Amino acid sequence: MTNTAINLVMYEDEFKKIDEELQRLYQQSNAKLVFLVDKNGQLIAIAGETHNVDTTSLASLTAGNIAATGGMARLLGEKEFSLIYNEGERDNVHISLVGQWVILVVVFDQRSSLGLVRLRVKKSSEVLARIFDEIHQKAESAKKEGKIEESPFAEITDEDIDKLFR
Amino acid sequence: MSFINYSSREINCKIVYYGPGLCGKTTNLQYIYKKTNPEQKGKLISLATETERTLFFDFLPLALGDIKGFRVRFHLYTVPGQVFYAASRKLILKGVDGVVFVADSQIDRMEANIESLEDLKINLSEQGYDLEKLPFVIQYNKRDLPNIVPVDELNKVLNPNGVPYFEAVATQGTGVFETLKGIAKLVLLELKKNY
Numbered sequence: 085m086t087n088t089a090i091n092l093v094m095y096e097d098e099f100k101k102i103d104e105e106l107q108r109l110y111q112q113s114n115a116k117l118v119f120l121v122d123k124n125g126q127l128i129a130i131a132g133e134t135h136n137v138d139t140t141s142l143a144s145l146t147a148g149n150i151a152a153t154g155g156m157a158r159l160l161g162e163k164e165f166s167l168i169y170n171e172g173e174r175d176n177v178h179i180s181l182v183g184q185w186v187i188l189v190v191v192f193d194q195r196s197s198l199g200l201v202r203l204r205v206k207k208s209s210e211v212l213a214r215i216f217d218e219i220h221q222k223a224e225s226a227k228k229e230g231k232i233e234e235s236p237f238a239e240i241t242d243e244d245i246d247k248l249f250r
Numbered sequence: 251m252s253f254i255n256y257s258s259r260e261i262n263c264k265i266v267y268y269g270p271g272l273c274g275k276t277t278n279l280q281y282i283y284k285k286t287n288p289e290q291k292g293k294l295i296s297l298a299t300e301t302e303r304t305l306f307f308d309f310l311p312l313a314l315g316d317i318k319g320f321r322v323r324f325h326l327y328t329v330p331g332q333v334f335y336a337a338s339r340k341l342i343l344k345g346v347d348g349v350v351f352v353a354d355s356q357i358d359r360m361e362a363n364i365e366s367l368e369d370l371k372i373n374l375s376e377q378g379y380d381l382e383k384l385p386f387v388i389q390y391n392k393r394d395l396p397n398i399v400p401v402d403e404l405n406k407v408l409n410p411n412g413v414p415y416f417e418a419v420a421t422q423g424t425g426v427f428e429t430l431k432g433i434a435k436l437v438l439l440e441l442k443k444n445y
Contacts, residue, residue, distance in 0.1 A: 092253045099257035124345030125309075125325065126253045126262045140292045140311045144325065148297070148306060151341035159337075237261075240317060240442045242435075248314040248322060249431045 092122060092185075098219050099129065105211050106131040113204040114196035116175065120212070121146050121187045128186065142189075146179060150187050169198070180205055183213035185220065252347050252441060260321045263437050264345055265430075268370050269352035270362035271303070271331035274391040277420040278352065279310045279326055282430060285423065290314060304330040307342050317438070324434060331366070340373045348385035348437040349374075350429055352420075353408055355390050355398040363408060385436035388415040389429045394422070 094102075102120065110118040110131040117132035119139065125147035127139055149168060157164045170177040178190040178201050188209060190201050253262040267275040276296065283294040292311035299305050308328040313321060329339040343349075351370065353363045371381050390404050401417060409415055414432045418425025 094253075094255045094257060096257050099255070122253060122345075124253070124264055126264075128253075128255075138293055141295050141309065144295065144309045144311070148309075148341070151344060152306070152338070155337055155341055237318065237320075237438075237441045240438055244317045245431075245435050245438050248317070248434065249427065 092126075092219070093223055094128070094219065098215060101215050102129050102212065103131070105208055105215070109190070109204055109208040113190060113192065113201050115190045115192040115201065116195075117189075117191040119143070119189050120182070121189065122185060123147055123150065123187065132191075146187055146189055149179065150181065178202070178205060180209065182209045183216050185216045186212070188212065252437075254320075258321075259319060260323060261317075261441070262323045262325060263347040263434075263441075264325045264327065265348045265350065265433055265437065266342055266346045267326065267328040267350045267352055268339075268343075268366065269331055269391075270354060270359060270366040271333070273331060273352045273354040273359070273363075273366075274418075274420040275328035275331060275352050276302075276304055276308050278350075278389070278391075278418075278426050278429070279308050279328055281420060281423045281426045282312070282326065283310055285427070286312060303332065304328055305335070306330060306338050314434070322438070324430075324437075326430075333365075336369070339369070340376065343373055343377055343379075346374075346377075346379070346384070347440070348387075348433045349381070350433050351386070351388045351408070352391050352418075353388060353404060355392045355404065356395055357397045357399055360399060360407065367408060382411060385433060385440050386413050387429060387432045387436065388413060389418050389420075389425060390415060391418045391420050391425075393417045393424070394419045 106118050106120065106129050115132060119130040120128040121143040122128055125144040127143035130139055153168055154164045166181045168179040175191055175193050180188050182188045188205060190205060192201055267278055269275050279294060283291060290313050295309040297306035310326045312324045312326060315322060327342050329342045351367060374381050388409050390401060405415065416425045416429040416432060418429060420426055
């Protein structure tokens with residue numbers, strides 16, 4: 085693939101760190117729901133009141149939203165807009181970019197406030213950005229050294245794939 | 251750019267259905283949605299105009315099963331086909347793992363097919379992708395209509411590299427799952443190559 089982007093691979097350790105940070109943000113910001121999505125729309129981690137919430141669709145629409153906003157930014161000569169805020173009658177949604185890889189979404193109601201959410205998001209973003217930098221560095225150096233071990237996919241057979249469609 | 255999560259043991263892959271306006275991209279997704287077991291699919295999200303023309307994208311998450319202990323999820327997207335939605339179309343291709351080009355087999359849509367395929371190549375290259383290196387299949391849709399181009403001719407014009415192609419009547423479901431299976435296979439084999 086000529087694309088410079090590398091596949092995102094998440095291991096247990098990093099996932100745990102991300103999950104802990106999201107839980108912290110969820111509690112400290114009095115939010116209803118906090119989640120992380122990669123820029124392609126795939127949900128990475130989530131904390132909070134997830135019952136009755138279609139998280140997969142939310143993730144995809146969040147990425148679409150950020151992509152559209154980014155497209156607008158470039159048309160206007162901005163590099164990107166790093167924040168989107170949606171205000172509803174009951175719930176509000178705070179969407180922001182973390183580093184260049186991921187999107188952090190906080191859904192909150194009157195139990196919290198925009199000011200508190202912004203403050204806590206700022207702190208968590210720094211932590212999360214560091215974790216993702218590590219993940220990408222790790223992936224890149226693994227790629228460079230050709231050290232792609234324990235791959236569960238090296239052995240995929242045609243039969244495995246056919247089985248998916250039975 | 252697939253997302254492999256060792257923690258939840260999931261692989262997520264993004265497949266984009268591309269093609270000229272009214273070629274049947276959304277119809278493909280609607281048929282897949284209709285025919286998949288409820289536990290395998292999420293909601294079909296359509297960001298469309300009041301006249302049911304795709305405005306931004308359609309989205310359908312599918313979890314077909316497990317491979318080597320990993321749950322394989324496909325995220326299917328369509329792009330808006332109409333020419334003036336070029337800016338939105340580009341965005342959907344971000345992080346794509348595989349592309350299905352849905353061609354309209356009707357004689358008077360040949361121009362539109364060619365234009366859309368060119369547009370796909372340009373948009374991919376802007377994202378740093380090369381169509382020739384990406385998992386890619388073609389679907390010749392609307393094979394049930396009267397004024398259609400023969401498959402040989404379509405292949406000559408739209409498929410010079412001989413990628414897998416599928417004849418389809420998406421409204422009736424003919425060829426829809428064959429196409430999906432075709433692209434899924436290529437995407438998973440690519441994963442095998444890279445890991």
